[in-house]
Amino acid sequence: MAFEDRYGLGLSTQSETAAQRYREGIDLLQSAWPGAAQALDSAIEADGDFALALAARARAHLIYAEMQQARKKAAIARALVARNGSAREKSHVEILALTTEGQPARALELTLDHLDRWPRDALIMSLPLGAFGLFAFSGMADHDQARVDLCERHKHHYGEDWWFLTFLGWSHTENGDVEAGRRITQRAFDQRRKNAHALHALTHAMFEDGSVLDAENLIAGWLPVYDRSGLLYGHVAWHQALLALENGDTERASSIYAERIQPKINPAPPLNVMTDGVSLLWRLQASGHPVQRDVWRDLADHAGGWFPKTGNSFVDVHMALLTAMTGNWSALEARIADLEARRHQGKLPAGPVVPDICRAARAFAEENYRTCAEILEPVAADVVRIGGSHAQREMIEDTLLIALMNSGEPAKARDLLDRRLHRRPSLRDTRLRMGVAA
Missing domain, CATH: 1.25.40.10 (Tetratricopeptide repeat domain)
Known part of the structure; x- marks a missing residue:
């Protein structure tokens, strides 16, 4: 047979x-x-x-x-x-x-x-798709479009298949067509609710179109049926924490980190544990909620064992932020030196934006905001090359935004934030969280 x-x-x-x-x-x-x-x-x-x-x-x-x-x-x-x-x-x-x-x-x-x-x-179709897929981690500046092109080219082979619709929708959302992305992903989720990728993709669409309450209700009603051992449990909790920050609730975001995301209790893959942890702790710190140094150190101790060397640009950027926030300058400088060596050898597909972000991370941690802004401004358009999603990469945009505000460049900060609000008209967004005047 x-x-x-x-x-x-x-x-x-x-x-x-x-x-x-x-x-x-x-x-x-x-x-x-x-x-x-x-x-x-x-x-x-x-x-x-x-x-x-x-x-x-x-x-x-x-x-x-x-x-x-x-x-x-x-x-x-x-x-x-x-x-x-x-x-x-x-x-x-x-x-x-x-x-x-x-x-x-x-x-x-x-x-x-x-x-x-x-x-x-x-x-095999799944491999290039997603925030951590082969396209996203290729160093391409147009990986969002590449995912859409691939899905559109082959969608007639899949029809209403729940898996394909999940990633077709997510690809459109990340490429800027949030309305279509949300609608397509909803069709996938309606077919199979035991589909963490669809829940995740819907959350992204709602985050991008400003439907924060919809996203909060969606996660609150779904997460209890998803076992904590699930691949995306910690990452969906990370999205809950981002939504809390959108509402200015730093205490709730901090509690979500402590109860669901910190490395001691999070069974997710090491990549998720490290990147979710770094980006949430950084956002908490940026939102005026100081993070205890031992919390940073616990995450650094965990991450250091998994990612001691360079190799993945998304990882390298997050590890640079983590080592900067813990003041481990020797580790940070060693990573930057290795990145520059790889770049000169033609082994850094994402290009100079990666070591530049790492240098900016040190300047930011040392409160040298003018230097941070001078490093990040010229490469801001290339941040997409590190991979991940819009929601994840906003952390780098926030770093530049705060650096501009604190280095006496309020007009540039407003321009940057206006571009974000045009792309993602969230109900409170960074304008309230970071105090940029309307």
Whole structure:
């Protein structure tokens, strides 16, 4: 009997149980719902030669930075698929294996070619999408548009599929068409409410269009059904904290950090724990709610073990802010030096904006606001190249905004904030939080 995945693509397994558990595992992985790893493990137990299940399990390991396990399973999958896999499965496994080996540029190149041949290979389609996807972390200045273009090119292959609609909607939201993005994402969420990616994408759309109360109610009604072990539990809580800050409630935002986001209690992947923690603590500090130094140090101790070296621009920027706020100048300068070396070697796709933000972080922490503004102003348009989402990158924009205000440049600060308000007309926004005069 021949088995297929949920999108009608063949699976090289003779086990009905393995095929069924694989389909379940992929849906759980694609919805960021707990149980994906267990389902994929069951598929592998039912058929130890099932290369796609091993490759998908490698992907799940990679998300949680379990690098040794990820590479081991990817290597086994490569060997297996070489013996009995179809052309599609061989390409599929190769792409996933490359992501475990730190070859994102090659993985992206093969992904785009693969999707031209097998556009309904949803797990491979997922790789360039999202705030932490291959497009976002490519260093491209137009990665928001690239995601939309990819989704639009292949959307006729997916119809009303809940997973595809989730990322089609999110891509439009991040590319500035928030009305369409919210509408499309709502269709996905209505089909499958046990879909953390859809909840997350809707929250982004509501944040961008200023529907703060809608976002608060959405999260409050949904988060209790999502287990704390879920991939995005801490990040959705981070969005709750941002909404609290939009309403000027720094105490609630601080409580959310302590109860759901801090590294001692947050089971999310290390990348999420570090970046969510840094950006929320920084925003609290910027909002006039001083963060205790031991809170910064706890996060720094945790993050330092996971991200001691450069390699991912989004990580490097957040680690620079973290080391600056803890006054670890030697670590910050070492990171900047390494970034400059990589840039001169042509190994820094996002370009000079990354070390520039790191230098600005030190100037800001030392309250040298004029220097901070002088560094950030010329590169502000290139901040998009570090990846992440608009909501995440606003932290860098806020850094420039505060630096301009504190260095005697109120007109420039107002101009910057007016551009943000045009893009995101939130009910209170930064104008109230940071005291910029109307």
